Amino acid sequence: MASGSLPAGIKWWSGGKSPYNVNYGKIMMWYFLVSDSFTFGAFLISYGSTRLGSDYWPDPNHVFNSFPFMGHANLPLAFVSLMTFILIFSSVTMVLAVHEGHKMNRKGVEKYMIMTIIGGLAFLSCQAWEWTHLLTGSHSVLVDGKVEHWATTITKNPFGPMVEHAGQLVATPGPQLFGGFFFFITGFHGFHVFSGLIINIIMYIKTRLGHFDQRGHYEMVEKAGLYWHFVDLVWVFVFLAFYLI
Amino acid sequence: MSSVASLHESELQHAGHDAQHEHHQQSFLTKYIFSQDHKTIAKQFLITGIIWAIVGALFSVLFRLQLGFPESSFPILEDILGKWAPGGKISPDFYYALVTMHGTILVFFVLTAGLSGTFANFLIPLQIGARDMASPFLNMLSYWFFFIGSIIMATSLFIQTGPASGGWTIYPPLSALSDAALGSVRGMDLWIISMAFFIISQLMGGLNYVSTVLNLRTKGMTMTRMPLTVWSLFFTAILGILSFPVLLSCVVLLFCDRNLGTSFYLSDIIIAGKVLPHEGGSPILFQHLFWFLGHPEVYIVVLPAMGLASEVISVNARKPIFGYVAMISSMLAIVALSLIVWAHHMFVSGMNPFLGAGFILFTLLIAVPSAIKVFNWLTTLWRGNIRFTPAMLFAIGFVSMFISGGLTGIFLGNAALDIQLHDTYFNIAHFHLVMGVAAFFSMFAGLYQWFPKMFGRFMNNTLGYIHFWITMVGAYLIFWPMHYSGLAGMPRRYYDYSNWESFKQFGGMNKFISIVVIIVFITQLMFVFNFFYSIWKGRKVREANPWDATTLEWTTPIRPGHGNWPGELPEVHRWPYDYSKDGKEFISQITPVGEEETGPHH
Amino acid sequence: MSSFEVPSQITIHHEPAPNTKRIWRAFWILSVVTLGELALGLSIYNIHKGPNPSEMMVLFFKGVICILTLAKGYYIAWVFMHMGDESKLFRRSIVVPLLLFIWFIIAFLHDGNAYREARDSNAGEFKVIKNDVPAAVLERGQKD
16 A cells, blocks of 8 residues: 655645645545535435335345346346446556556556546446346236236336245235336436546547646546546445345 | 645745736626626625525515414405415415425525525635635536526426425425425426535535635644634535535435336325325435435534624624634534434434434534533623624624524424424424524624625614614514414414414414514615615725734735735734734734744744 | 636645556455455345245345445545545545444434334234225315
């Protein structure tokens, strides 16, 4: 770990300088992220509260068990792990871009920014596939004595408790809010990924145009990086809340 | 690690040089409308806040007419309000809309944006010796997001089904179902959208205030040399950053429930004989989320008020503030506690009682830092050489209101008492005194005190005294009797009490309160007149430091330009409360500590 | 639109981090931890499928997963976001407010749980209302 302490001998809080040796823009970005973590935190905690407040909650392994082009194979957690790795990897390329920025190496920043942008696009595409799969999939549900075929939407959930019907095990309607919270929170996270992507594209263009070389530092890339890592950080917790536990 | 750059000073000088030359290039649009000067933005917040305050107070006059004179009708109301007051009598739907809007407008738009928006923008850079906010551009956006939110909220007043009418706390299911009330049809959506803009505005403002206070203090301005106003606004910004995002989550989920058919807050509802498909949500979840913001919001309102009052009291008592460090640490304690006590607003809503016990404990702890502050103000006044300017009177009034309202808070913090008192007028009296009237008093104190700095003119003193005495006496006449009717069980939120045998005895009292409300409202209009009249016609300020104060804002020119100080930024050598020291009236913060000066040197 | 320069607030410039080894190390740690979480997640799945799902075992695994996730969060913030390179007070100013989450989570989850218990103890009454709306209620609705 790098040393995290400022050199002694300077009166850091005496005014006329930043007490943290950090520019205001980065301070604002960090505190914005603290603030935003409360937005996400409120969503996830509401989800937890609702889940504990419900008599039955579907096992995520039953809901998220498919993989593109694998048909009906039962592969719990596989696809979402792929998504997690994509996002972590794009975080790595982002931090490498910031690193190249410190060295004022424009070509390096460009290369890694492109890789980050591709990572973001890949993640969003995966999410699009997953949403489509849930919204168009069809599962048998026993509703009022009849078997219907439901997809998972914000108001319908075909993963309720199993009952026996005509000699077969059939699911009953599950808690509506499973879909509500899932689509809402992953959607809100996806929106963050999307806006991070836009920011990254702008940073890439500005790098290409040499704006940061003129300015003499790549701090903007660093701030965009902070946002991007935050999106990754949030995903770690979304992954935890929706898929793992 | 590399070398220490001595770049800093030269850059500061360079900045001062720029500031002198920038006056020529501004058009009307960049100088007054899309201004990035923190002083202009402060005035924009202030004037928008004043407009909202008039609207919000007018609404209270309207519903007080109904409460005070339930049997009478006022034909003029029908002429103005049309279908909302058929036959000159305010309709029940409109009554609830008025109460809701009164709360929303005053809590959010006036006492949050109008109070801390004005004074944080105005005072932080001036009192810490900065040329402007850390990011003047975001600061400008902060105002304009507030403006957009204001416009949307104002629009909701004019739509056919009327503005939101579920109370300012917009509890679902009332607010979530458009069949439940007229105000829940479209007014509620506009409320939510407006509030989203407002939250973004607060966030941008708050981030700016925090990073400005941290990074842009001038040389020598250590954290413990900042005036208490800056401390209080700093803490307010922190509270806003931590709690407003939760309100955003809260209302966005409500928006989904309203418009997308989710059921985050809804379960098992029959409306108009129809069973709704919503299932599984919990309205108590909404209350938790709402009050997670809602309680810190109370302190977002009252902390700046405390800071302003501290400063005004110290300056006008010609004494150092008593217990400067205790003041700061008690504010810090209030910030920390206010974030963990939210559910004391929910003792009657069916929350788990075991959990409630924890919340009672934390809530009652707040009494400690609050009492420390009160005693510090009183000790500052003690044997002071007090100048009874209008600002000082309002600051003392603030202390009085804060004590009167705060004491009843100890009653309400206990669940056992709160269950009896929560839904009565006792509670109304409590929170109006402690956060409504008290915060307004401090805002007035701040305005009378810093008006000369804002506009280079004084406000009229005589009108100021009249304003103070009528408001002070009026506020107590309005809210004191409510304690008694509340203890007697008179419930909140009723449209007409004359239908109940048990509340008829309060008819006379209600009438009395309503009459006082009208008188106090007219007095506030007089203040508004004084304010605008004085901007153009008030007595001119002739000296840079009319109040003989020590803080940095009085070392600027009488009407500072963008950049605040021509030339270099001042350097600070002492704390801001050196009054009546060593036989001197006051010693400005920029005066170096003399050799013969007695200690302690802060 | 003119404005003056906001003075540079950085007193000391850090030298750029010497190499990227730290970043890749963090990446491998994150990957391994994620794989560990997956393994635990799948064992929860298998416990659920098994004949006698043990509640305690599931809870234990879930607890371990939560701790692993916090560890991942630490590496992302400290290495990727360079929080480890910031000054101690700055780090604290970010981490201390986040401690609020402890009470936030405890209170909300506790109350969610209490809500279920309160409702289930009155479950019978709720069923009556949902399946069989009293005639009086329906009538009043039609009149409105």
